[in-house]
Amino acid sequence: MYEWQNKSELFLPSGFSIPFCKGVGGYVSYESSIKSGAPCVIDATHARFLAKKRLPKLIFDFIDGAAGREIGKARNEQAFGDIQLQSRVLRQVDPRNLSTKFIDQSFQLPFGIAPMGMCNLSHPKADQIMGQVAKTAQIPVGLSSAASSRLEDMREWAGTYAWFQLYVTPPLDHTLSLVRRAQNAGYSTLVFTVDVPQVSRRLRDVANGFKMPFRIRSKQFFDFATHPRWSLATLANGVPKPLNFPDNGDGFDRDASRALADWEFLKRLRELWPGKLVVKGITSVPDALQVQECGADAIYISTHGGRQLDSAPASIAVLPLIRQALGPDYPLLIDSGVRNGEDIVKALVCGANMVMLGRPVLYALAADGARGLDALFSGLAYDVSAAMAQLGARNISDLTPAMIVKNNHALLDYVGFMGKKVKIL
Ligand SMILES: Cc1cc2nc3c(=O)[nH]c(=O)nc-3n(C[C@H](O)[C@H](O)[C@H](O)COP(=O)(O)O)c2cc1C
Numbered sequence: 001m002y003e004w005q006n007k008s009e010l011f012l013p014s015g016f017s018i019p020f021c022k023g024v025g026g027y028v029s030y031e032s033s034i035k036s037g038a039p040c041v042i043d044a045t046h047a048r049f050l051a052k053k054r055l056p057k058l059i060f061d062f063i064d065g066a067a068g069r070e071i072g073k074a075r076n077e078q079a080f081g082d083i084q085l086q087s088r089v090l091r092q093v094d095p096r097n098l099s100t101k102f103i104d105q106s107f108q109l110p111f112g113i114a115p116m117g118m119c120n121l122s123h124p125k126a127d128q129i130m131g132q133v134a135k136t137a138q139i140p141v142g143l144s145s146a147a148s149s150r151l152e153d154m155r156e157w158a159g160t161y162a163w164f165q166l167y168v169t170p171p172l173d174h175t176l177s178l179v180r181r182a183q184n185a186g187y188s189t190l191v192f193t194v195d196v197p198q199v200s201r202r203l204r205d206v207a208n209g210f211k212m213p214f215r216i217r218s219k220q221f222f223d224f225a226t227h228p229r230w231s232l233a234t235l236a237n238g239v240p241k242p243l244n245f246p247d248n249g250d251g252f253d254r255d256a257s258r259a260l261a262d263w264e265f266l267k268r269l270r271e272l273w274p275g276k277l278v279v280k281g282i283t284s285v286p287d288a289l290q291v292q293e294c295g296a297d298a299i300y301i302s303t304h305g306g307r308q309l310d311s312a313p314a315s316i317a318v319l320p321l322i323r324q325a326l327g328p329d330y331p332l333l334i335d336s337g338v339r340n341g342e343d344i345v346k347a348l349v350c351g352a353n354m355v356m357l358g359r360p361v362l363y364a365l366a367a368d369g370a371r372g373l374d375a376l377f378s379g380l381a382y383d384v385s386a387a388m389a390q391l392g393a394r395n396i397s398d399l400t401p402a403m404i405v406k407n408n409h410a411l412l413d414y415v416g417f418m419g420k421k422v423k424i425l
Pocket of ligand 1: 062063064076114115116117118144145146147165193280302303304305306307335336337338356357358359360
């Protein structure tokens with residue numbers, strides 16, 4: 001199923017079957033795609049649409065929800081939409097190569113899977129599928145401290161493409177034991193998440209009574225009963241638990257303060273961890289400079305997909321500032337609000353070296369498991385390649401800030417002027 005091979009001209013995964021829905025024109029009518037039995041997932045929006053239908057509301061809201069009024073989540077997506085890219089024509093753009101190098105590792109595509117806890121709630125085998133897809137597609141996949149699979153298993157599934165994500169949760173001994181376990185399991189990249197000193201309230205979870213460790217409670221009976229496919233599959237495979245915590249998951253307290261981590265801890269971690277160290281959750285220039293000074297190998301710009309500080313600036317809006325402050329060569333990755341291939345290209349144009357996706361991956365898994373994720377990534381890779389062709393770029397390194405349309409006012413002025421002229425006539 002995961003026949004991702006290099007296509008000779010594009011160096012893209014094989015099976016570029018962007019699912020085509022009969023009778024669907026313009027922007028996709030997802031309702032008709034279901035009726036026509038069209039193949040799985042067309043894009044992230046379609047995947048979300050299907051996930052909403054297929055998951056119990058409680059689970060969909062856990063994945064889809066964000067902090068506060070969810071303005072930060074929307075801001076991330078809007079900020080990508082607001083960027084315009086300047087197309088260029090009659091350039092020789094064949095073949096295009098989407099492969100890239102990031103912190104000394106080669107990847108076939110410039111995007112990967114963000115670390116997320118409890119992914120198996122979207123699909124009973126989500127972590128395993130993500131790991132196998134990452135290995136075959138040669139892209140990075142994060143395994144969260146709060147994952148419902150053992151970190152050793154993800155290392156098996158994804159090989160060297162697995163990165164381990166660390167939360168500092170009490171007791172500190174447990175956190176340090178996770179670092180040792182990750183090292184023993186063969187991980188070479190540690191992603192230290194620093195934007196969760198306290199888990200923010202996600203109001204949909206509060207309203208739905210979503211709690212961790214996750215248990216099926218009687219109040220939610222109707223929700224589960226009306227989604228029998230998900231409920232039976234989840235029961236058959238075992239209700240997911242955070243498996244990297246003591247007592248087989250019961251030792252995980254999602255609401256415990258994670259404020260133990262400070263700059264001293266980062267320095268200690270730097271001394272302790274012999275591999276690559278990435279710090280995730282940075283949105284300010286002073287923090288970025290300090291992380292760089294502490295010896296981290298890369299900075300991961302993220303607003304946690306709007307799940308922490310609702311009022312945070314969009315990740316993509318701070319990326320150019322951080323790039324400018326850290327210089328052209330410091331490795332940067334970004335997530336939050338990336339929804340399609342052009343968003344990925346925009347992030348690369350604005351100075352990122354690698355782009356990560358969170359929710360879209362879980363939507364695709366919920367929509368159609370392995371096939372869903374395969375289709376999502378095929379579509380993303382195709383669209384990145386197509387956007388590069390439009391911009392006149394053959395390699396990821398050809399993408400530069402000069403491709404951003406900086407002054408849209410010229411167009412608006414012209415349209416305004418034309419309007420006046422028509423009126424006078
Ligand atoms: C269900 C869910 C669980 C998450 N769990 C974690 C986690 O355990 N550790 C972490 O660093 N980030 C976690 N994140 C944040 C993601 O790594 C990522 O920053 C975010 O999803 C990116 O935004 P996007 O969903 O708009 O792509 C989680 C996100 C979601 C949606």
